[in-house]
Amino acid sequence: MDYKQASDNDLWQCCQQDDMHAYNELFSRYYPRMLQLARRYVRDAMSAEELCMDQLFHLWMKRAEITIATSFSGYLFRSVRNRIISEMRRNIPVMAGLDELQEDAQLDRSSDYRLLSREAEHAYRQVLNELSPQRRQVFMLSREENLTYPEIARRMNLSVNTVENYMVAALSCLRKNLKEKVPTAVIPLLLLSDFTNTLL
Structure with missing residues (x-):
């Protein structure tokens, strides 16, 4: 063989x-x-x-x-x-902040984390859909199919430099807009993609 x-x-x-x-x-x-x-x-x-x-x-x-x-x-x-x-x-202290909201209550961290992850996933999908179609496609090919920039360039008939620029712009936009919607500590997890499937 x-x-x-x-x-x-x-x-x-x-x-x-x-x-x-x-x-x-x-x-x-x-x-x-x-x-x-x-x-x-x-x-x-x-x-x-x-x-x-x-x-x-x-x-x-x-x-x-x-x-x-x-x-x-x-x-x-x-x-x-x-x-x-x-x-x-x-x-990463993903739960930071929730304790302050309910200092006197005994938190069920598992259910709280699941709730947080659902809300974060929803926000992530909203922000992702706000990207231009090509930036979104570049991001998804990189994160979900783990393609390299040259592989993405060949699939989309773009230059590698254009792919790099789209990726930088997509990540910048996602980080900026997600900061307004979810706790900062959760953002790196969201940018890994497959968030709901892997956490819930």
Whole structure:
């Protein structure tokens, strides 16, 4: 089998049959992109590396149990986003401010967080829809499909420089408008996208 030319799905099927060579090929294909994604949100480089390594190690250890109904890359990057969000939730005081509103009450933090996340997701979608169609498409291709700028440029028939400009403008607009609608600490989680699906 030519592992370099094999599709992701073929390699994954081989992994499920304990083929380490197939796993190593998937690792080499996706680890750099996973790390690039993690480093956008996890400040400590070592933590970002550990997060990605843990996810790939988990994939191998649970290979017989994991069923991937969608694309392999889609599954992998959603899994990484879940781990990034979990890491951020441990390190960012998302609930700051709610205690001040109900100092004398015992908060149910789980239900409060779910309520906050629903409201934040709604605000995020509103702000996203206010972007121009091309800026919104660039942002979604980057965040939801994890495409690189050159890949987005080819898909949209744009220059890489134009894609970069659209992305900078989209992020600037989203951050500015979200600050008016949701707690500052939640904004990095929203900009990871897939917010509702991963948190609720």
